[in-house]
Amino acid sequence: MPHRKVYAAAEDDEVVVATEDPAVDFQVPRSTLKSTSRLSSRSLLKACRRLYRRGSRPLARLYKRLPWTTRQTISVGISLYAALYIFLTVPFRIAFYYNPFQHEEPERVHRWTQELTIFGPLDLVADAIGVVEFVGFYRVWKDSFSQLSEDVSFELGKKLTRDANRLKVPKTLLSRTASGSGLQRGKAKWTLASIKPLSSMTGADVTKSHRKYICVRNVQFALEIIALVPTDAIALATGAYNALHLTRITKLCRVYRIRHCLERVANIYSDRGWVQRLSSTGIDSLVRNIGLCAGLCHYVACGYMLLAHAQCGLSLENCDENVETSWAGRDRLFGATVARKYARTLYWASRTMVLLGYDDATPVSDAETVYAVIVTLMGALFGTSVLATFLFIFRIRNARYAAFTTHVDNAQEYMRSKNITRNVRRQVTAYFSYSWSTHHSLDSEEALHIMPKHLQSKVVATLKATRVKQVCFLMKESVEFINLLALALVRRVYSPADQITEPKFNAQMFFVIRGKVVLSAFNGSNPKECQTGDFFADSCLFFPEKYEEKAVAKTFCELYVLAKAKFDGAITFSHRGNEAAVRARMIGTLEKYSTQLRKTKKLLGLRGGPESAGRNSIGGSSHSVADEAYSGETRRGVRWRLPGSTFRVYWETARLLAVVYVAFEVPFFSVFIAMSDDQDMFAEQPDFGVRYALTLLVEVFFTVDLVLRSRYFGFLDQSVMLEVTQPDLIFAAYRSSGFYVDLLAWLPVGVIFDSHSISASRGRVSLIRLLRLLRVREMPSLLRSISDYHGLSSKTHLVISLLLGVTLMLHVVGCMWFETAWIAGGSTFEDASSEVTSTLSREDCLKQAMLFQNCSWVKFDCYAHIGAVFPVEDASSMYKSSFAYLRSVYWAVVTLTAVGYGDIVAYSTAESYFAALWIFVGGIINFGVAGAMSSTISNVMATRHHHIEKMNTLNSILERMDISEQLSGEIRRFYHHQFVEHKHVYESQLLSHLPDQLCYQISSLLHSEAVKRVPLFDSASAEFLHEITGKFRHHSYQHGETICLEGDVCREFFVFLHGSKVNVFFRVRKVPIRALNGGECYGVSEFLLRKAHSATLIAASFVQASVMTREQFDVIQRKFASDLIDIKDEAHIMWIDEHNSMRRVVRNLERLKLQPHMMQTSTLFCQHDITGITTGKNGGKSGGRQGLRDIDAARTTFTSIWNAVITCWNIYNVIFVIFRICFHAHLQFSKGLSTVVWLADFGCDFCFAFDIYLRLYYFGCPE
Structure with a gap:
């Protein structure tokens, strides 16, 4: 039923x-049979x-159970497959399978081929994916169109206000923004690409963006409609199956989806580092240009083959082999396979796009020539674009890093010139590395300084004021008072193991911004750890003498410091007249909070508990344990194990050389020595010679290195900057950083087989030897560590890295180029008679390579080009393995540099593919190396270029403002000294970015002699001298610059260094009353007694001085108050004596009989402008100035002429002398010409000897 x-x-x-x-129940009538069938x-x-x-x-x-990333990856992978399949196969099928002469050959056109059997299912899959994507695209397009219609109806039917229209955002636009920004995962970092669309969606911009979006969607919809047209049905209906390759051309309308798929991939993996790296400014343009050029190479290759088929037919049957009517005929592609044709066209396209100009596969017909010209112009545009992108990346995008490396290089050069110890230099380098890895700059608040003022206030409120309000006795204070304290916070940085505070001498409070700080008693007991967001030493703002904890930095720490003086000043400013009551209220709050905290800890059992002690004992005692371990190791005499020791440096250098040897020896042995029997053209056997001895020595070295690095070689823990020497920790660190990889590379299988002459297995053993190349991964780190030890600049390191990397790459490519001669071919010299090989031509080699794959570049280079034979045929042949290696590397070099001599070219199919790949990659590398070298050279010359530009601007300003020659000369001399001496006075720039303890160590080394020059400090304690030495700072003054003025408050005293000359003026400003030389000091008494300067000091030369400022000295004054009592008593006596002495000198100089002679006093360092002034009348004074000016002008003119003469002789030596050396055997001078040459040589030598004399005794320094 x-x-x-x-x-x-x-x-x-x-x-x-x-x-x-x-x-x-009813019966179905017959009239309803049709409806029943339906x-x-x-x-x-x-x-x-x-x-x-x-x-x-x-x-x-x-599918829904899969993670979101996996589902999106599968979706975009399917879409990308369909788009790439269409992008690659459509032009390929048209160029290599479509027959342009199908009307003349109907039997071939209507035959179903094997290629159609392969491409047919793949086409169905791609079309099915396209239909599914079109359905989804149609829905989005329909929604967008309907949304636009709704907007229009609203504008016509209802009168919305302009503000409402601005706030109305299209749904499709918002959905597109949300999907495109990749923020639904919550992992992507904010970039300009994600901020821009969100920040521009207001007002008229929204409407404009929506209309643009609709226009783009309409174009894409039209392309999708064209791609859906079933053009394949026409070819299937007519039976013209060959036309199926051509009818697929409409599917290229879906190629635009490739970009969308790549954008989706970037959004899906936006939280990954490699995506953020590729999406950064400059890198994305570079990747886009390279990808576009790679696609153009494919299309250009297909177009070049299509031209040949259009002229000669699909099988080139319409062209004669003996008549060159097309490039395909010249390249002997008659009867070639599709793989062979594509290899040759891709080879031509690659070298044409990178402008490499070989003479094979060149155009013949007019159409091919025009096509080649167009492709060459496209290649020129591509090369220019890639080079410009590289220059942008190295010069502009990396400008911040270039400035950072310049500062580091200058700091290393300055420390090396001042003989700073290697330990201190290593600490400075470690801090710079930390600063760049953390902030990408030297100043962590650099981003804050470039913000607008209103944003700076908000950021400061977040960073500083919020931290200040965390303090218990400041929580209820007013906003104004909190802001005053926030402005008083100073940022300081400390290195690991630096002591931040000392018990009973600290008058500051600290807020931890970044890093870890260990608090403990003076003896290191009861350690506690402070991390980011914590604060300590808050009681020092009230009772600094009662604070009995010691703070030590466990890692690199950044702290905000609030000084007690600033805190007291803020209380006075905000609570004037009520300071005592406010301070008492704060003290009471602090005591209540401390009492409650102690009770809570006691209640919870946290006072000295095992958990707390266990957690903090590592951080608290690490410094002392490290010191004890270090001292113990030093006493036992194993200092060589520690990083940075002399033995470790030499060992690392030897390891670098060994790795370089392995990188060059393994490929050479595998390709040119360990050849199989059917390829052994050089008839060489591995012998026990120099190469075997070096290889064995290197393997023994790596065996010892494996043991030492596993148990003995200590390492530096970068997090706490401590040296680890325990064997277990050493092995654990090595195991996590490549022990098993090094063990795999160490396997002595290659050494065992090298020791036995087993020719049958040489080819297979060479594959095992390739495991040694795993050691090459250590080359960059070894080179960096050695460069840091020797203090090489980043620019030198970059040049060395480029040279070594490019040389190694050329070596590997040369070996691979020789190896491609054996792929898919037999021996290159079998069955080759001397008559055939001696007359081997390029056409014959191409034909043999096409038919039998037995002619390669090696065969043609040996027989036809060099005119020799292989050593297996004649042992005395010059074409040995070393010569073949040089020829291979020669091809790699001329290809990389785009010289393109064309004497070595590709013949076989494998060679064509490899040459196309290396030509394209080599062109990109060439542009990259050119950009890197040009950026490096410009950075090296940047300081000089800036100086020249500054001087040109200065000269134009001085000329326009009609400044006198004398004043203009002084101004130019000032800038010239500033440029010449900028590296010698780099201390201020160096110390401005370093932690306090590092500054103290460097200053102690630089100014150790300055303290000994101060007589008042002779009776001071050793602790006082040690402390004050680290507080000196270096200052420099130009000639004529005023160092201090009489009557100003003395806030600093000076210790002048060697070579400094200073004039001292007192009351009488015409002449100095005394002179100060290097090694003398000034202002110590006035500084200690807080008096005004007694005299005016003017630099009479370039002056360098060690300066002690009031801010640096106040810290020492609180710590050594007892020592300063006696020093101040002596300073008072000394100040009275100096003051009386200067008064007596002035009274003597005021006598009438001394005034005519005081201008010519040779014991004083007079200014240059004083020497030209005489005591005569105005005419005599101006005449003296004019005479002095004439002497200077004559001196300058003579110097310029003499320098021009010496330059001419240098050019003569560069050109003529070298020419005579090189062509000495072919030169035959006449007697008269020989005399002229002899006289010229004698004159040159005389001028050079006289130039030495002039530079020693006549050409003085600018002073």
Whole structure:
């Protein structure tokens, strides 16, 4: 009995079937047979749908269980496959399978080929993916169009206000922004690309952006419609199956999806480092240009082959082999396979796009020539674009890093010139590395300084004021008072193991910004750890003498410091007249908080608990343990194990040389020595010579190195800057950083087989030797560590890295180029008679390579080009393995540099593919190296270029403002000294970015002699002298610059260094009353007694001085108050004596009989402008100035002429002398000409000897 079934859709789209008995039984009339058949077809369709749903539902559920990233990756992978398949196969099929002469060859056109059998299913899959994507695209397009219609209807039907229209944002635009920004995952970093669309969606910009979006969608919809046109049906209906390759051309309209797929991949993996790196400014343009050029190479190759087929037919049957009517005929592609044709066209396209100009596969016909010209112009545009992108990356995008490396290089050069110890230099380098890795600059608040003022206030409130309000006795204070304290915070940086505070001498409070600080008692007991966000030493703001904890930095620490003086000043400013009550209230709050905290710890059992002690003992005692371990190791005499020791440096250098040897020896041995029997053209056997001895020595070295690095060689823990020497920790660190890889590379299989002459297995053993190349991964780190030890600049390191990397790459490419001669071919010299090989031409070699794959570049280079034979045929042949290696590397070099001599070219199919790849990659590398070298050279010359530009600007300003020659000369001399001496006075720039303890260590080394020159400090204690030495700072003054003025408050005293000359003026400003030389000091008494300067000091030369400022000295004054009492008593006596002495000198100089002679006093360092002034009348004074000016002008003119003469002789030596040396055997001078040459040589030598005399005794320094 039939049943009635009712289908209904449930909430989860499941089909619910309800079955029940029919209420009435009736017969179907014959008139309804057609309707019954329709119902049966519908039932069949419903059954198919039901079956599809039941089969696809488990897959859908399984797909939904996958992570979001995996599902999106699968989706975009399918879409990308379809787009790339169309992008690559459509031009390839048209160029290599479509027959342009199909009307003349109907039997070939209507035949179903094997290629169509392969491409047919792949086309169906790609078209199915395209239809599914079109359905989804149509829905989005329809929604966008309907949204636009709604906007129009709103504007016509209702009068919305302009503000409402601005706030109305299209749904499609918002959904597109959300999907495109990749923020749904919450992992992507904010970039300009993600901020820009969100920041521009207001007002008219929204409407404009929406309209642009709709326009783009319409264009994409039109392209999708064109791609859906079933053009394949026309070819199938007519039976012209060969036209199926051509009708696929409409599918290229979907190529635009490649960019969308790549953008989706970037959004999916936006939290990954490699995506953020590739998406950064400059790198994305570079990747886009390279990808575009790679695609153009494919299309250009297909177009070049299509031209040949259009002229000669699909099999080149319409062209004669003996007549060159096309490039394909010249290249002997008659009867060639598709792989052979594509290899040759891709080879031509690659070298044309990178402008390499070989003479093979060149155009012949007019169409081919025009096509080649167009492709060459495209290649020129591509090369210019890639080079400009590299220059942008190295010069502009990396400008911040270039400035950072310049500062580091200058600092290293300055420390090396001042003989700073290697330990201190290593600490400075470690801090610079930390600063760059953390802040990407030397100043962590650099980003804050470039913000607008209103944003700076908000950031400061977040960074500083919020931290200040965390203090218990400041929580309820006013906003104004908190802001005053926030402005008083000073940022300081400390290195690991630096002591931040000392018990009873600290008058500062600290807020931890970054890093870890260990607090403990003076003896190191009861350690506690402070991390980011914590603060300590808050009681020092009230009772600094009662604070008995010691703070030591465990890692690199950044702290905000609030000085007690600033805190007291803020209280006075905000609570004037009520300071005592406010301070008492704060002290009471602090005591209540401390009492409650102690009770809480006691209640919870946290006072000195095992958990707390265990957690903090490592950080608290690490410094002392490290010191004890270090001293113990030093006493036992194993200092060589520590990083930075002399033995370790030499060992690392030897390891670098060994790695370089392995990188060059292994490929050479595998390719040119360990050849199989059918390829052994050089008839060489591995012998026990120099190469075997060096290889064995290197392997023994790596064996010892493996043991030493596993148990003995200590390492520096970068997090805490401590040296680890425990064997277990050493092995654990080595195991996590490549021990097993080094063990795999060490396997002595190659050494064992090298010691036995087993020729049958040499080819297979060479593959095992390739494991040694795993050691090459250590080359960059070894080179960096050695460069840091020797203090090489970053520019020198970059040049060395480029030279070594490019040389190694050329070596590997040369070996691979020689190896490609044996791929898919037999021996290159078998069955080759001397008559055939001596007349081997390029056409014959191409034909043999096309038919039999037995002619390669090696065979043609040996027989036809060099005119020799292989050593297996003649042992005395010059074409040995070393010569073949040089020829291979020669090809790699001329290809990389785009010289393109064309004497060595590709012949076989494998050679063509490899040459195309290396030509393209080598062109990119060439542009990159050119950009890097040009950026490095410009950075090296940047300081000089800036100086020249500054001087040119200065000269134009001085000339325009009509400044006198004398004043202009002084101004130019000032800038010249500033440029010449900028590296010698780099201390201020160096110390401005270093932690306090490092500054103290460097200053102690630089100014150790300055303290000994101060007589008042002779009776001071050794601790005082040690402390004050580290507080000196270096200052420099130009000639004529005023160092201090009489009557100003003395805030610093000076210790002048060697070579300094200073004039001292007192009351009488015409002449100095005394002179100060290097090694003398000034202002110590006035500084200690807080008096005004007694005299005016003017530099009479370039002056360098060690200066002690009031800010640096106040810290020492609180710590050594007892020592300063006696020093101040002596200073008072000395100040009285000096003051009386200067008064007596002034009274003597005021006598009338001394005034005519005091201008010519030879014991004083007079200014240059004083020497030209005489005591005569105005005319005599101006005449003296004019005479002095004439003497200077004559001196300058003579110097310029003499320098020009010496330059001419240098050019003579550069050109003529070298020419005579090189062509000495071919030169035959006449007697008269020989005399002239002899006289010229004698004159040159005389001028050079006289030049030495002039530079020693006549040409003085600018002073």
